[in-house]
Amino acid sequence: MKSCYLGIDIGSVSTNFVVIDEDKNLIEKLYIRTQGQPIKILKEGMERLKLSIGGERRIAGAGTTGSGRQLAALITSADIVKNEITSHAVAALDFCENVKTVIEIGGQDSKIIIIREGLVYDFAMNTVCAAGTGSFLDRQASRLNIPIEELGGYALKSRNPVRIAGRCAVFAESDMIHKQQTGQSLEDIIGGLCQALVRNYLNNLAKGKKIEAPIFFQGGVAANVGIAAAFEKELKTPIIVPPNYDVMGAYGAALLAKDQVKNKGYTTFKGFDIINIEYMSRSFKCEKCANCCEVVELVADGRVQARWGDRCGRWSDVEQRKQVAHSG
Secondary structure, three states: OEEEEEEEEEOOOEEEEEEEEOOOOEEEEEEEEOOOOHHHHHHHHHHHHHHHHOOOEEEEEEEEEOOOHHHHHHHHOOOEEOOHHHHHHHHHHHHOOOOOEEEEEOOOOEEEEEEEOOEEEEEEEEOOOHHHOHHHHHHHHHHOOOOHHHHHHHHHOOOOOOOOOOOOHHHHHHHHHHHHHOOOOHHHHHHHHHHHHHHHHHHHOOOOOOOOOOEEEEOHHHHOHHHHHHHHHHHOOOOEOOOOHHHHHHHHHHHHHHHHHHHHOOOOOOOHHHHHOOEEEEEEEOOOOOOOOEEEEEEEOOEEEEEEOOOOOOOHHHHHHHHHHHHO
């Protein structure tokens, strides 16, 4: 049975799964809406992977990334857990060892990664302003009654993009409505919207950073040709949208898992059996000190498997010691 490696990227909007072979070829990918239910979607993705590759290949290692990476790692016993910055950088470098800038825009956040000589030199993240994310584009596409997949095409048809205030999602939407009321064409409004998002990104994330080519554009928003064109116009240089731009975080996690397993010689990955276990997460407020930490518990078949979120380790350290004692 051929070995392969799994990467899981759990975000607030989507959960992505990537399976690569020993030669780093992508043999399977899944994009599933998280819908606020990361555990359910994780199990659903694993079940679908079991049906598609379970009888032909053996998952020899797994890595997790994204905002839900710790949760996914605990459930799957992943070999490595990495943040999104590292995972996206590793994926980009695998496609182009000379890449110097990575622009990543997802559903709820956006990032810029500056790479020099194959290493992450600098980065910035936006997790506050919705105007620089894919969710804002989704909302406007829905309001304009245009499929999100067609939004970029409208922008490319624009001959005179209108100026839209892009520093705030609320102001940008009000500005768009005003432009519609004055009779501006849909193409020019959408063209202006794409340019506004790009200005927001460059002003908030790239300010003070030296953006050099080659530049990779990753994340779900990279599918929008209007945004890519707006970046090229502002930066005056070609923008590269790599293959599998939408799952590059998961791809990077799979690459990292492959290297990790090769280095240590074994995997901790539990396999597809996790789909048969009933998982749930819950939280409680610890009032043992003034920190009043919110402690999160992962429960499997009624038993607490892990706790995290406490600053002092009162709860998490106990669970770690239990696991070590049990494994010994």
